[in-house]
Amino acid sequence: MRPQRGVRLLLGALPIVALLLLYLIASEARHADNPADKVLPTFSAMTQAIHGFTTDRDPASDRIVLVADTIASLYRLGIGLAIATGTALVLGLLLGVVPLARAILGPVIAVIAVIPPVAVLPILFIALGLDEASKIALIAIGIAPFMVRDLTSFTANLPAEQFAKAQTLGANSWQLAIRVALPQLMPRLIEALRLSMGPAWVFLIAAEAVASDVGLGYRIFLVRRYFAMDIILPYVAWISLLAIAADTLLLLVSRRGFPWAHGAGR
Amino acid sequence: MSALLELRNIWVEYGDKVVLERVGLQLAEGSFVGVVGPSGAGKSTFLRLILGQEAPTRGQVLLDGKPMRAECGPDRGVVFQRYSVFPHLTALRNVMFGIECAQAPFAARLFGSKRRSARDTAVEMLAAVGLEHSLHVYPAQMSGGMQQRLAIAQALVKHPRILLLDEPFGALDPGIRLDMHALITRLWQEHGLTIVMVTHDIGEAFKLGTRVLAFDKRRVDPQAPHRFGATVTYDLPLDRKSLPPAALIEALGGADFPQKDLA
Numbered sequence: 001m002r003p004q005r006g007v008r009l010l011l012g013a014l015p016i017v018a019l020l021l022l023y024l025i026a027s028e029a030r031h032a033d034n035p036a037d038k039v040l041p042t043f044s045a046m047t048q049a050i051h052g053f054t055t056d057r058d059p060a061s062d063r064i065v066l067v068a069d070t071i072a073s074l075y076r077l078g079i080g081l082a083i084a085t086g087t088a089l090v091l092g093l094l095l096g097v098v099p100l101a102r103a104i105l106g107p108v109i110a111v112i113a114v115i116p117p118v119a120v121l122p123i124l125f126i127a128l129g130l131d132e133a134s135k136i137a138l139i140a141i142g143i144a145p146f147m148v149r150d151l152t153s154f155t156a157n158l159p160a161e162q163f164a165k166a167q168t169l170g171a172n173s174w175q176l177a178i179r180v181a182l183p184q185l186m187p188r189l190i191e192a193l194r195l196s197m198g199p200a201w202v203f204l205i206a207a208e209a210v211a212s213d214v215g216l217g218y219r220i221f222l223v224r225r226y227f228a229m230d231i232i233l234p235y236v237a238w239i240s241l242l243a244i245a246a247d248t249l250l251l252l253v254s255r256r257g258f259p260w261a262h263g264a265g266r
Numbered sequence: 267m268s269a270l271l272e273l274r275n276i277w278v279e280y281g282d283k284v285v286l287e288r289v290g291l292q293l294a295e296g297s298f299v300g301v302v303g304p305s306g307a308g309k310s311t312f313l314r315l316i317l318g319q320e321a322p323t324r325g326q327v328l329l330d331g332k333p334m335r336a337e338c339g340p341d342r343g344v345v346f347q348r349y350s351v352f353p354h355l356t357a358l359r360n361v362m363f364g365i366e367c368a369q370a371p372f373a374a375r376l377f378g379s380k381r382r383s384a385r386d387t388a389v390e391m392l393a394a395v396g397l398e399h400s401l402h403v404y405p406a407q408m409s410g411g412m413q414q415r416l417a418i419a420q421a422l423v424k425h426p427r428i429l430l431l432d433e434p435f436g437a438l439d440p441g442i443r444l445d446m447h448a449l450i451t452r453l454w455q456e457h458g459l460t461i462v463m464v465t466h467d468i469g470e471a472f473k474l475g476t477r478v479l480a481f482d483k484r485r486v487d488p489q490a491p492h493r494f495g496a497t498v499t500y501d502l503p504l505d506r507k508s509l510p511p512a513a514l515i516e517a518l519g520g521a522d523f524p525q526k527d528l529a
Binding site: 161171172174180183258259 | 372
């Protein structure tokens with residue numbers, strides 16, 4: 001039985017509403033015990049906190065706090081993801097198409113991939129300083145190896161018949177790479193990027209928590225000192241929203257740009 | 267008739283495993299050669315050899331009297347059973363691919379009048395295989411028969427000296443397969459093609475071919491079966507009305523080969 005679209009949305013919303021209700025009940029219960037409870041703030045307290053960080057200005061940049069944090073975090077995330085994506089595209093194509101390159105670079109990438117990225121964060125801070133570079137580098141180093149390996153194996157597993165066919169149609173090695181392998185790689189690249197978004201956020205927030213003066217992760221770890229759950233919870237919700245928006249955007253780009261990879265064309 | 271392709275005492279070995287031994291034959295221009303044989307008898311190796319995907323361990327392959335290099339080139343077109351078309355291109359772009367590769371070595375894309383003329387050529391070729399109404403359809407939306415039609419059009423646009431077919435209709439329904447037989451026969455006649463077709467279906471080989479080659483092992487060493495390779499055991503010229511000799515059907519496993527297409 002497959003529910004219709006409207007029913008499906010309603011059914012999907014049910015557990016979320018249930019969780020919110022559960023929170024509401026638990027929060028009320030705690031406040032009945034102790035009106036000064038900070039662990040499960042009421043929705044009105046959170047609304048007040050939201051009002052605070054969407055109108056107060058960050059003294060350093062003179063921007064609204066939430067805006068300053070969001071811009072700083074998305075900047076780091078964006079550059080980190082861009083570097084990782086570019087690296088994955090070039091290396092994935094090269095390693096997938098040229099077995100010699102795979103033999104030389106494959107083991108190095110495999111070794112880098114098993115290093116827990118957060119463990120090298122101190123090295124990055126020492127080598128690159130506490131500024132943006134180290135945070136961006138952590139994101140890039142954290143996700144690029146996975147993406148490179150994924151794209152390499154995808155490219156290497158493209159059917160040999162396709163390459164033979166292209167050669168009988170007069171394609172040279174360059175044309176094989178850019179007309180046969182590259183276009184088929186693109187939707188897979190977006191797919192790998194979507195899967196890497198979760199880890200990328202983890203690395204961003206970890207780097208911001210350790211050394212930063214602005215950013216979504218920085219703010220959460222700053223106000224943690226005051227038990228300010230009324231700020232932390234809306235920030236977490238905001239980060240989730242940003243993550244969902246990014247994922248939806250990538251899926252849309254993939255569907256629009258590569259309809260053949262999504263079952264049907266238009 | 268001149269010999270378009272000549273194989274001189276070809277051996278193909280992988281390590282100590284001999285796949286083909288002492289294969290020597292000439293293919294005439296304009297012939298339609300059906301290649302049959304049991305699984306593992308080197309039919310596909312034979313095809314890859316002509317395609318240039320594989321080099322002989324010993325012996326020579328001559329195309330138009332000149333030694334052929336062991337790499338795929340535009341003088342030999344190919345249609346595989348699967349993966350013969352590019353899933354990321356529409357039917358039209360699939361057929362234009364060959365023209366684009368030749369005329370735009372770096373960008374592999376054409377613009378302006380060259381693009382229009384490539385498009386016209388491609389549309390004409392698609393019409394010849396009956397796909398004139400599916401120009402902008404992706405392969406994933408096509409049936410197996412349509413995909414094979416597209417693969418044939420894509421290969422023919424390069425005017426190959428030899429068209430190689432590797433079990434091209436093996437995955438198709440019987441009815442569709444008959445349509446494809448009619449199509450390939452028509453294209454073979456209209457374009458004056460030289461075709462080498464590997465098939466499991468002995469009836470298909472005898473129905474379509476002007477010559478049938480059967481591959482099998484002549485000698486078998488029970489202690490080391492891999493030490494003897496397969497070779498051409500039957501080489502039958504046909505007038506396209508001949509029936510397969512009973513001994514050949516017997517040698518190829520008899521009842522496994524449907525003959526209803528011959529009726």
